[in-house]
Amino acid sequence: MTTEGTSATPPPTTPEPGFEPTVCVLGVGLIGGSLLRALGAKRAFGWNRSAPTAEAATAAGFDVSTDLAHTLRLAAERDALVVVAVPLPALDATLGAVAEHAPGVALTDVISVKAPVLAAVRRHGLAARFVGGHPMAGTAHSGWDATDPALFRGATWLVAADDDADPHTWRRVAAMASECGSRLVAATSVEHDAAVARISHVGHVLAEALALAGARGGDLALALAAGSFRDGTRVAGTAPDLVRAICEPNRDALLGVLDEVLADLTAARGSLTAEGTLGPLVDDGHRARRAYEAVQGARESQAERDSDGDGDGDGPVTIRPGAPGWLDVLRAAGAQGHAVALAD
Amino acid sequence: MTTEGTSATPPPTTPEPGFEPTVCVLGVGLIGGSLLRALGAKRAFGWNRSAPTAEAATAAGFDVSTDLAHTLRLAAERDALVVVAVPLPALDATLGAVAEHAPGVALTDVISVKAPVLAAVRRHGLAARFVGGHPMAGTAHSGWDATDPALFRGATWLVAADDDADPHTWRRVAAMASECGSRLVAATSVEHDAAVARISHVGHVLAEALALAGARGGDLALALAAGSFRDGTRVAGTAPDLVRAICEPNRDALLGVLDEVLADLTAARGSLTAEGTLGPLVDDGHRARRAYEAVQGARESQAERDSDGDGDGDGPVTIRPGAPGWLDVLRAAGAQGHAVALAD
Numbered sequence: 032m033t034t035e036g037t038s039a040t041p042p043p044t045t046p047e048p049g050f051e052p053t054v055c056v057l058g059v060g061l062i063g064g065s066l067l068r069a070l071g072a073k074r075a076f077g078w079n080r081s082a083p084t085a086e087a088a089t090a091a092g093f094d095v096s097t098d099l100a101h102t103l104r105l106a107a108e109r110d111a112l113v114v115v116a117v118p119l120p121a122l123d124a125t126l127g128a129v130a131e132h133a134p135g136v137a138l139t140d141v142i143s144v145k146a147p148v149l150a151a152v153r154r155h156g157l158a159a160r161f162v163g164g165h166p167m168a169g170t171a172h173s174g175w176d177a178t179d180p181a182l183f184r185g186a187t188w189l190v191a192a193d194d195d196a197d198p199h200t201w202r203r204v205a206a207m208a209s210e211c212g213s214r215l216v217a218a219t220s221v222e223h224d225a226a227v228a229r230i231s232h233v234g235h236v237l238a239e240a241l242a243l244a245g246a247r248g249g250d251l252a253l254a255l256a257a258g259s260f261r262d263g264t265r266v267a268g269t270a271p272d273l274v275r276a277i278c279e280p281n282r283d284a285l286l287g288v289l290d291e292v293l294a295d296l297t298a299a300r301g302s303l304t305a306e307g308t309l310g311p312l313v314d315d316g317h318r319a320r321r322a323y324e325a326v327q328g329a330r331e332s333q334a335e336r337d338s339d340g341d342g343d344g345d346g347p348v349t350i351r352p353g354a355p356g357w358l359d360v361l362r363a364a365g366a367q368g369h370a371v372a373l374a375d
Numbered sequence: 376m377t378t379e380g381t382s383a384t385p386p387p388t389t390p391e392p393g394f395e396p397t398v399c400v401l402g403v404g405l406i407g408g409s410l411l412r413a414l415g416a417k418r419a420f421g422w423n424r425s426a427p428t429a430e431a432a433t434a435a436g437f438d439v440s441t442d443l444a445h446t447l448r449l450a451a452e453r454d455a456l457v458v459v460a461v462p463l464p465a466l467d468a469t470l471g472a473v474a475e476h477a478p479g480v481a482l483t484d485v486i487s488v489k490a491p492v493l494a495a496v497r498r499h500g501l502a503a504r505f506v507g508g509h510p511m512a513g514t515a516h517s518g519w520d521a522t523d524p525a526l527f528r529g530a531t532w533l534v535a536a537d538d539d540a541d542p543h544t545w546r547r548v549a550a551m552a553s554e555c556g557s558r559l560v561a562a563t564s565v566e567h568d569a570a571v572a573r574i575s576h577v578g579h580v581l582a583e584a585l586a587l588a589g590a591r592g593g594d595l596a597l598a599l600a601a602g603s604f605r606d607g608t609r610v611a612g613t614a615p616d617l618v619r620a621i622c623e624p625n626r627d628a629l630l631g632v633l634d635e636v637l638a639d640l641t642a643a644r645g646s647l648t649a650e651g652t653l654g655p656l657v658d659d660g661h662r663a664r665r666a667y668e669a670v671q672g673a674r675e676s677q678a679e680r681d682s683d684g685d686g687d688g689d690g691p692v693t694i695r696p697g698a699p700g701w702l703d704v705l706r707a708a709g710a711q712g713h714a715v716a717l718a719d
Contacts, residue, residue, distance in 0.1 A: 167599055167600075167601040168601065169601075186601065187598065187599055187601065189599060216595070216598055216599060218595055222595060223599070225592065225596075226592045226595050226596035226599050227596075227599060229588050229589045229591065229592040229596045230589045230592065230596050230597070230599055230600040230601075230603075230604045231599075231600075231601070231603055231604065233585065233588055234585055234603050234604055234607045235603070236640065236643060236653065236656070237581045237584070237585055237607065237640075238603075238607060238660065238664075239653075239656050239657055239659070239660025239661070239663075240581070240636045240639045240640055240643075240656065240660065241577065241578055241581055241636070241660075242660045242661075242663035242664040242667065243639060243656070243659050243660045243663045244573050244577055244632050244635055244636055244639075245573045245574045245663060245667060246662070246663030246664075246666045246667065247573065247635065247663075248569065248570045248573040248574065249710065249712075250670055250710065250711050250712030251560070251562055251566060251570050251709050251710050251711075251712055252569075252570035252571075252573045252574050253574070253666060253667045253670040253671070253712055254531065254560055254670055254674070254709075254712030254713075254714075255511055255531055255533060255560060255567070255570050255571060255574055255575075256511075256574040256575075256667060256670075256671070257511040257512065257513075257530065257531065257574075257575070259574075259575055259578050259579070259582075259609070259610045260574045260575065260578055260667070261667075261671075262606040262607070262609050262610075263578045263581065263582060263606070263607055263609075263610070264660075264663075264664050264667065265603070265606050265607075266603045266606075266607070267660045267661055267663065267664035268661070268664045268665075268668070269661070270661070271657045271658045271661045274653075274657050274661075275652065275653060275657055278653060279647065279651055279652055279653060282647055282651055285647065286644065286647060286648060288588050289640065289643075289644045289647075290644070291588055291591065292584045292585070292588055292640070293637065293640055293641065293644065295584045295587060295588075296580065296581075296584055296633065296636070296637055296640075297637065299580060299584075299633070300630065300633045300634070300637065303623070303626055303629065303630060303633070304630060307623055307626055308619065308623055309580065309583075309618075309619060309622060309623060312580065312583050312584065312587070313583055313615045313618050313619055314615045315583070315587050316582065316583025316584065316585075316586045316587045316608075316611045317583070317586075317611055317612070317613070317614070317615045317618070318590070319583075319586035319587045319589060319590030319591075319608075319611065320582075320586040320590075320608050320611035320612045321612075322590045322597060323586065323589060323590065323597045323600060323604070323605075323608065324612070326594055326597040326598055326600075327597070327600070327605075330598070365595050365598075366593065366594065366595050367594050367595075368593075368594030368595055368597055368598030369594075369598075370598075
């Protein structure tokens with residue numbers, strides 16, 4: 032252990048409001064490792080199950096052990112914010128260790144579904160100081176070698192606004208995400224899972240189907256493929272185990288969206304057969320893409336105005352965790368696609 | 376008329392092998408206008424139905440009229456290669472004018488389906504000097520303002536290898552595409568249409584469905600959308616009329632691929648319901664994307680080797696239009712995804 036955080040006296044830096052410098056990252060693959068690197072070795076330490084990854088992180092100057100009990104005891108001593116960054120199949124074992132070795136720590140996660148994580152946290156009796164999170168960032172690559180301290184810069188970081196959320200932990204998670212350069216959006220875990228089934232998980236399924244349809248055309252088809260096929264199949268390049276780990280835990284929400292998509296495609300097929308036209312899908316889809324561009328455009332304009340620093344009040348909705356009605360404010364902002372920011 | 380091609384004597388430039396300098400482009404929107412700009416005002420002239428576009432092209436230094444009969448008579452006088460670059464709904468009227476005013480010209484097109492164009496060309500009695508083409512390039516924008524002389528650089532240009540193709544026209548079309556910086560791939564019109572249903576048209580349909588699924592989640596979903604949604608819905612930004620004009624004429628091939636995709640998605644849905652897993656689609660789709668990357672990677676390696684100029688024979692398959700079995704050579708190369716190039 033060589034980080035400044037190991038000394039009995041806190042380091043003499045001035046942290047961002049609400050952000051205590053000590054973060055403990057459990058699992059330093061793409062997301063957890065990028066988080067470690069974004070925060071720096073003075074603010075964050077961690078654990079990883081596999082020794083080669085822990086050694087790679089250690090070689091890069093980070094305090095990453097393969098001894099979960101030891102790391103968790105340190106996290107408890109330092110009142111670290113513990114970030115669960117393991118794949119979902121490893122969640123239960125990891126939370127079991129937290130419950131055993133550091134049951135009182137502030138806890139968050141970066142896993143791509145939120146309701147199943149919240150349910151597991153409750154089963155382990157860890158809900159009192161838990162606030163779920165999900166940085167909407169990633170690449171088709173994984174592991175320590177793919178980590179990038181800038182991975183979260185400009186990304187959206189969902190910070191859960193579930194009933195009974197601990198305001199102190201909420202503030203710490205939000206401050207950490209802001210530190211990493213992310214934009215904060217809040218919603219309940221259930222709202223999050225319904226949304227990501229639409230804008231991420233069903234897209235994975237469609238990309239796999241498109242890639243397969245293309246490859247069935249053989250080398251001629253693949254040779255003729257241009258930008259639209261490249262972009263439309265990009266996420267089919269993600270490792271199959273990772274795709275399953277992302278999509279399958281969100282089964283119920285994903286099934287609902289898959290049914291919608293199947294209905295839309297079947298209607299277009301019927302219209303093409305009967306009348307030679309794809310029907311309303313083309314206009315509806317175009318309008319939908321324009322709506323997406325408008326939301327993203329508003330986000331970019333807001334980011335530009337915010338960087339003006341003119342404080343004219345058109346930036347993110349400011350929030351004081353624990354103030355009366357704070358969770359309602361968070362959820363209302365999220366439902367409108369608005370970012371939030373911690374009040375000073 | 377101010378182009379050099381109007382003089383009685385040919386210009387004293389040395390054209391690429393097989394490429395005569397005079398090209399007549401009918402329709403100077405995104406594709407036709409970019410072609411005009413790629414070839415330059417000394418080599419190409421054209422016509423456009425709408426006056427504002429013709430005026431914009433004229434203001435940019437090109438000889439573009441709104442008098443189709445006049446332009447076609449000039450094309451016949453100059454033995455120009457006539458390139459039909461109108462939207463498919465205008466094809467019939469355009470070919471009717473060609474048959475009336477310039478029935479003997481060498482003819483090609485840049486429309487995104489090939490079998491319906493070939494059938495129309497035959498109906499108009501213009502097949503003897505026709506060779507279809509399709510540059511696999513485009514943007515979500517359209518019109519003269521979106522034209523780009525570099526649009527075809529590095530793109531694949533399908534040059535049709537249909538029965539009884541005129542070798543002289545084939546050479547002219549291939550030489551023109553090479554001049555524009557494109558890589559030549561050959562296939563029959565039917566093979567082309569089956570392939571683009573897979574790597575382009577069904578992708579348009581899936582992008583519309585994905586955009587719609589996302590937008591149904593409201594502003595929260597659109598605010599959480601990251602790179603995978605942006606890329607997966609990009610072509611839903613294309614104007615609906617253009618999407619219909621691209622996809623609907625390829626109805627039969629598109630219906631077959633849509634049925635495959637519906638079957639794959641339905642199977643994944645069933646497996647997710649019954650067993651909690653998306654089933655083989657994820658592995659199959661990943662393998663398919665890897666196959667695509669391999670074909671594209673081989674293409675890039677070939678381009679690099681070719682730029683070595685070491686003439687070591689691993690470049691495109693060379694072709695002598697009209698030599699015994701030349702159409703078979705073209706089709707065999709295309710089936711393997713290999714590019715072809717004109718022999719000197």
